[in-house]
Amino acid sequence: MARLAAHLLLASSLLSLAAADGTLRWDIQKNHDVQAAQLKARSLALQRRALGERADTLTATLDNSIQAGLYSANISVGTPAQSLSVQIDTGSSDVWIPSSQASICSDEKDGGCPGGSFDPTSSSTYVDVEPDGFNISYVDGTGSTGDYFQDTFAIAGGEVKNFQMGLATNTSIGIGIMGIGYNSSEANVDTGNGTIYPNLPYALANAGLINANAYSLWLNDLQATSGSVLFGGVDTAKYTGDLISIKVYPSSYSNRVTSFTVAFTSLSATSSSGTDQLTPSNYAEATILDSGTTITLLPDDVAQAVFDELGATVSNELGATIVPCSLASNPGTLNYGFGGPGGPVIKVSMEQLVLPLTLPNGKTPTYSNGESACQLGIQAAGDLPVLFGDTFLRSAYVVYDLDNNRIALAQTDFNSTDSHVVAFPSSGAPIPSATSAANEDQVTQTASAVPKVGGGSAAGSGTTVTFNPTATGFSAASGFGSSAPTSTGGGKKSAGPSGPEPFRWAPVFVLGATLVGMLAGTGIFALL
Known part of the structure; x- marks a missing residue:
């Protein structure tokens, strides 16, 4: 979970573009309306199906506007679909989202839940598969606990039914995480509370949306207006x-x-x-x-x-x-x-x-x-x-x-x-x-x-x-x-x-600079 305190101040929002030839790609776009992007993605996906195009890859979009320095993506969960943004993370393996009942989501002083939250009572396809079974923590001392559940999950025009995720009812993180690492590193495996389940790359492949458990990452440069994660393929032009x-x-x-x-x-x-x-x-x-x-x-x-x-x-x-x-x-x-x-x-x-x-x-x-x-x-x-x-x-x-x-x-x-x-x-x-x-x-x-x-x-x-x-x-x-x-x-x-x-x-760089108004004990920087 990327949480560097370096103000990158990149603003972008998700344009989910469903690519032809069976890939899913996340494109980073600045200052675009999130819901309009999701509608565009669904429209493109429907066009592909109507034209009988292959669905071997999926293109999903990344967004830097939710929190500086963090790449997030728009997804939807449940029936009817509830829209959320989650951080993309190759260093963890579970997709989890904050519950609408989590106290952090109503705490505006700490930023609330800027990526949205999920209300399981509003989804007709929600199934709680392991109450109190979800438990994950990160090296900065933050983490989440709650339930493992299954529901309909959609991203970049692709949809997976009965997809397993974590629902954080108690969390110190205000935006969900989309872990896309190896499923052998899922939280329930490392805590000894469960068995391996198909996480997102595997679930996309099992659903026939991509051909292989693979994806490509193109973050683009520090000030980029576009970039992507492509599930199931390689973009040789990038x-x-x-x-x-x-x-x-x-x-x-x-x-x-x-x-x-x-x-x-x-x-x-x-x-x-x-x-x-x-x-x-x-x-x-x-x-x-x-x-x-x-x-x-x-x-x-x-x-x-x-x-x-x-x-x-x-x-x-x-x-x-x-x-x-x-x-x-x-x-x-x-x-x-x-x-x-x-x-x-x-x-x-x-x-x-x-x-x-x-x-x-x-x-x-x-x-x-x-x-x-x-x-x-x-x-x-x-x-x-x-x-x-x-x-x-x-x-x-x-x-x-x-x-x-x-x-x-x-x-x-x-x-x-x-x-x-x-x-x-x-x-x-x-x-x-x-x-x-x-x-x-x-x-x-x-x-x-x-x-x-x-x-x-x-x-x-x-x-x-x-x-x-x-x-x-x-x-x-x-x-x-x-x-x-x-x-x-x-x-x-x-x-x-x-x-x-x-x-x-x-x-x-400045050689031998001594600074005025120094920070205590450093002799390095001036506070202006």
């Missing part, structure tokens, strides 16, 4: 270069694939003065690709090498990594490699990494020379798993193949207006238009649970992520995460005894 697939690895803790863990094998930085290698040779780190994490959490030593390279400063008071906002205009890139030699390499530009930062008083911190301070969308993982969130994923076109345990990556084509959808022909078929990396490096995912992460004091600066739900779950009396086990880490490796020499980033 990336440049080669689409290369790599393995997804199981957890050593459970010996099952529960997250999108891949082998992160290199990181370098390129600027006008050349390229610096920030990781040693023969490097390999287990890394989770998670759309529910808004920033990127790197191994501590690699993160420090990046901070040294970019002139970034870690502020414990703000709970963020700080850089001058002018860094966004620097043409340099960070280059992430996966799967070893011959694997995909994704370049992330500075403009995709520099995020606005707002203090609790609504003001922006500045350096002593008056330059505004921003947040870098990278932090050290510490005891958390290494997670590549939205500040990485926006630069990558990612295909998640749950049938074959493969991930395909290519450089995203920002703001592409073209579309060429290729459907998976069947379950178990290789990823369309992708080649496999040769001689893939092996990694072991040793992260075993979800440690708690504390938020920062600056609005938009606290890091929160989702991984697998904790085994202890949520207690309404004690709160979330109080007894969650901690991660065992991923075998961090050193970037070298002294780290790389810094690039010529100096023109874009």
Whole structure:
């Protein structure tokens, strides 16, 4: 569940476009009417059926207007349909929605339920299948409890009957989550209260709406007006270069694939003065690709090498990594490699990494020379798993193949207006238009649970992520995460005894700046 405190301030709403050739795609669109978009989606779906077109893929829409930095989607649940928005999250596996009776939905002081809530008494097809059986918590200490239920679920013109979801009657989160990870990581499996059920990707395939348990993610750039998630296919017009697939690895803790863990094998930085290698040779780190994490959490030593390279400063008071906002205009890139030699390499530009930062008083911190301070969308993982969130994923076109345990990556084509959808022909078929990396490096995912992460004091600066739900779950009396086990880490490796020499980033940040009106104990920022 993406909850980074970096004010991305992207406003968009769901235009569900049902694509031909059997895919479901979520398109990110700014400032469009949500209900009008849903009507358009239903209209397009009906047109497809009337014309006898194949339904092998589905296109669903993402929306950034509900909460800054979070990608959400419009869905409908029940009979008659009740419209809601839910956050998309590849780092969890359950779809859950807030109940209209949840106290948070009537608490306007805390924002209420901006994505809407569900009234089960108003649905003629609602079935409560496991009262008090739903229990999920996230690493930021938030979570939800309630019932598992089944009802009609619709998205992007596709409809699934008797779809299982969680109904949160007690929650500290005001908008539902649409987890689309592996169903082996569903909350009832990890808490020991139930068995695996077909979650959304599997349910779409079982209903014949898509051919395979697979989808493609195109978040587009930081200020994008459009982007998409495509269920059941690949859009070859949304990336440049080669689409290369790599393995997804199981957890050593459970010996099952529960997250999108891949082998992160290199990181370098390129600027006008050349390229610096920030990781040693023969490097390999287990890394989770998670759309529910808004920033990127790197191994501590690699993160420090990046901070040294970019002139970034870690502020414990703000709970963020700080850089001058002018860094966004620097043409340099960070280059992430996966799967070893011959694997995909994704370049992330500075403009995709520099995020606005707002203090609790609504003001922006500045350096002593008056330059505004921003947040870098990278932090050290510490005891958390290494997670590549939205500040990485926006630069990558990612295909998640749950049938074959493969991930395909290519450089995203920002703001592409073209579309060429290729459907998976069947379950178990290789990823369309992708080649496999040769001689893939092996990694072991040793992260075993979800440690708690504390938020920062600056609005938009606290890091929160989702991984697998904790085994202890949520207690309404004690709160979330109080007894969650901690991660065992991923075998961090050193970037070298002294780290790389810094690039010529100096023109874009303030050297030796002392600040007026300093935050207590930091000597870094001025409050203006």
